[in-house]
Amino acid sequence: LSEGAGTDFGRAGLPWGVFTPLGSDRRRVGVAVRRQVLDAGAAAERLGAPGLEALRADSLDPLLAAGPDAWQRARAAVSRWVGEPPRQGLGDLLHPLESVRLDLPFTVADYVDFYSSEQHATNVGRLFRPDGDPLPANWRHLPAGYHGRAGTVVVSGTPVRRPRGLLPPAEPGRPPRLGATERLDVEVEVGFVVGVGSRLGEPVPVGAFAEHVFGVCLVNDWSARDIQAFESVPLGPFLGKAFATSVSAWVLPLQALAAARVPGRGPGAAVADYLVEDAPWGLDIALELAINGGVVSRPPFATMGWTAAQQLAHLTVGGAALRTGDLYASGTVSGPEPGQFGSLLEITAGGRTPLRLADGSPRRFLADGDEVEITGTAPGSGGERVVFGPVRGRVLPARG
Amino acid sequence: LSEGAGTDFGRAGLPWGVFTPLGSDRRRVGVAVRRQVLDAGAAAERLGAPGLEALRADSLDPLLAAGPDAWQRARAAVSRWVGEPPRQGLGDLLHPLESVRLDLPFTVADYVDFYSSEQHATNVGRLFRPDGDPLPANWRHLPAGYHGRAGTVVVSGTPVRRPRGLLPPAEPGRPPRLGATERLDVEVEVGFVVGVGSRLGEPVPVGAFAEHVFGVCLVNDWSARDIQAFESVPLGPFLGKAFATSVSAWVLPLQALAAARVPGRGPGAAVADYLVEDAPWGLDIALELAINGGVVSRPPFATMGWTAAQQLAHLTVGGAALRTGDLYASGTVSGPEPGQFGSLLEITAGGRTPLRLADGSPRRFLADGDEVEITGTAPGSGGERVVFGPVRGRVLPARG
Numbered sequence A, B: 001l002s003e004g005a006g007t008d009f010g011r012a013g014l015p016w017g018v019f020t021p022l023g024s025d026r027r028r029v030g031v032a033v034r035r036q037v038l039d040a041g042a043a044a045e046r047l048g049a050p051g052l053e054a055l056r057a058d059s060l061d062p063l064l065a066a067g068p069d070a071w072q073r074a075r076a077a078v079s080r081w082v083g084e085p086p087r088q089g090l091g092d093l094l095h096p097l098e099s100v101r102l103d104l105p106f107t108v109a110d111y112v113d114f115y116s117s118e119q120h121a122t123n124v125g126r127l128f129r130p131d132g133d134p135l136p137a138n139w140r141h142l143p144a145g146y147h148g149r150a151g152t153v154v155v156s157g158t159p160v161r162r163p164r165g166l167l168p169p170a171e172p173g174r175p176p177r178l179g180a181t182e183r184l185d186v187e188v189e190v191g192f193v194v195g196v197g198s199r200l201g202e203p204v205p206v207g208a209f210a211e212h213v214f215g216v217c218l219v220n221d222w223s224a225r226d227i228q229a230f231e232s233v234p235l236g237p238f239l240g241k242a243f244a245t246s247v248s249a250w251v252l253p254l255q256a257l258a259a260a261r262v263p264g265r266g267p268g269a270a271v272a273d274y275l276v277e278d279a280p281w282g283l284d285i286a287l288e289l290a291i292n293g294g295v296v297s298r299p300p301f302a303t304m305g306w307t308a309a310q311q312l313a314h315l316t317v318g319g320a321a322l323r324t325g326d327l328y329a330s331g332t333v334s335g336p337e338p339g340q341f342g343s344l345l346e347i348t349a350g351g352r353t354p355l356r357l358a359d360g361s362p363r364r365f366l367a368d369g370d371e372v373e374i375t376g377t378a379p380g381s382g383g384e385r386v387v388f389g390p391v392r393g394r395v396l397p398a399r400g
Helices: A040-047 A061-066 A068-081 A118-128 A206-212 A225-231 A254-260 A308-316 B040-047 B061-066 B068-081 B118-128 B206-212 B225-231 B254-260 B308-316
Strands: A016-021 A028-033 A036-039 A094-096 A100-103 A111-114 A145-148 A153-155 A164-167 A177-180 A188-194 A213-220 A245-247 A286-291 A294-297 A327-329 A371-379 A385-387 A391-396 B016-021 B028-033 B036-039 B094-096 B100-103 B111-114 B145-148 B153-155 B164-167 B177-180 B188-194 B213-220 B245-247 B286-291 B294-297 B327-329 B371-379 B385-387 B391-396
Touching: A028 A040, A036 A040, A040 A068, A061 A068, A068 A254, A145 A308, A164 A225, A188 A286, A188 A308, A206 A213, A206 A308, A213 A254, A213 A308, A213 A371, A213 A391, A245 A391, A254 A371, A254 A385, A308 A327, B016 B036, B028 B040, B036 B040, B040 B068, B061 B068, B068 B254, B145 B308, B164 B225, B188 B286, B188 B308, B206 B213, B206 B308, B213 B254, B213 B308, B213 B371, B213 B391, B245 B391, B254 B371, B254 B385, B308 B327
Parallel strands: A111 A327, A153 A245, B111 B327, B153 B245
Antiparallel strands: A016 A028, A016 A100, A028 A036, A036 A094, A111 A145, A145 B145, A164 A177, A188 A213, A188 A327, A213 A245, A286 A294, A286 A371, A371 A385, A371 A391, B016 B028, B016 B100, B028 B036, B036 B094, B111 B145, B164 B177, B188 B213, B188 B327, B213 B245, B286 B294, B286 B371, B371 B385, B371 B391
């Protein structure tokens, strides 16, 4: 319940979410500031903020759909209300994070997962296709991706049950075994939330990214590596990824990340015109992956080979329409250095070199009861760090 | 506009859809009977049908969510109203199909596409992976599938714009080319519409199929083979399938297909317990694919290697939740005989042996302006054939 507890959100970020005060049954749109959440809808109503009807809702959906002008007005208003000095008379609308429940902040329309870290794609290619070129032939030419299951996107804090499925045969020629995954893994990712949709048949140019994407969250794309390995040729990942995808309860508006923008690292080859950015949308987000309270990896998002603007242009180049609430994730973030990998598959070299947790216990993959947390910060305005809401989840044992 | 025109729906089927009379702006739930559509919501209101509030809606969503008892009551009521003799006093609620617009009948939650025809998987394997075993190693052990794009599922009659995308390099070592697909294709499929959802983490047993699935539609899973070929290793089909997926405007309830049930053909190997059916859910649906009015193929659905009940059990075995409006398609239906293949890729052997249309013109893949239609019938009660609503679509030229 105290999902937001322990995070000091500062004033540079002001992420959006949906909360319910304990003891209430009404969801509200909120903004996290320091260790509190502001009831943004009630504040807008009390202060008569014009054009901000979208805040008086039980999800972010109306705000997402309202578009960039509304996003800027809403952020400007909240910034004034919680600024230095804060607007007087809002004290009763500020709830301690420990006293609220945080819900999935928007209705997920379609969910797409990209694959845009060169290091991750190379690491995985070496493990899954040891006899081939580790990097897929198309990787330097397009931001590869696939559709995931929107209906199993869950908010941070939701426990994740270890899935069962068909595991690879114990020896070649034998049938697969039905069982609980023995290779439950995390993937540290960054997610992008579409606000403004697009029309079927009309591509979204790479330069129109900020007209469509509202903001950024953190994502844990839980993965069952053995289920995935057996099922995924030729149609790609399916049930090995479909049992749960966790997102942070808080969505940072793009505007909060202006100071974090950096040139993309690039995919290592010249790209087609529709993928050429005229302004950089790489983001210098410092991520951390912790298991049972101890940090095990620090993936740097700035090392990604494709940016979210390029991903959006690619997703729509064939005319696929966007809808409010579309979520797309970056793909696992893995930097080039040891200690920067975004999955246990990579950290343990496919389970061959176990990780040692802070309490001394070894992990090849996740154990039942493990608590996984992904956190992130980025440069903000005025030198302050912008703080992402965490993505947390505890592993429940498989169904008996 | 006259999407339903030309089809005589008979009385054995009574499929559900959503229509708007021309000149009106209000969508209603309807049932197709003969060459008319009954305004089911208005009929229920007029006749005071108890417990059928779900019919007074602008989509099938409430009916889908209402569950099997409501589905049976609704079908029984409509059967009485339009039976022999028909209930008097409903004449003004019967609209000629030519005088209505048909809309997407339900809100698509998640869309999954399976791959359950052995002939199709083998045909495609030979073309895309000429050096390997044509049938993927997992095919006989599980109904392989992947998630598609729910937001680009469109109703029959919606024109489909030829997509652009990255096409394979003209010669090895060259970069891919951005261009309009040169290999636009159809896939003849049958779709299953989930009514009752399930809880995250709780598998749906194979025997619970009819407690969750409301009904059946026809699907054209438009495919751009060249885009697909370049993008799909290792993550599977993405933009080559995401520009449009067409569904029939009419959904036949499972109850209408009782006489069409046959044992599944099976995947050619012993399967895990969770995939063993206790009652057959193979369906003897006779499909036809026509281009520009001439039939080019007659795929028999009874030849599928995995049934829709097995697909649902597989989809949920890892705990993935279902939602009202989930749509899953069978995969391309291809029978073992010449003239039974469900895609041009197969009919023309990858474009090597052009098809000759009725007007004498050759086709390797679809040309701009081509009209594609998929139709189907199945055994119904009393010896009458059950008629599916058609899936139609015309190919528009690519954006300039």
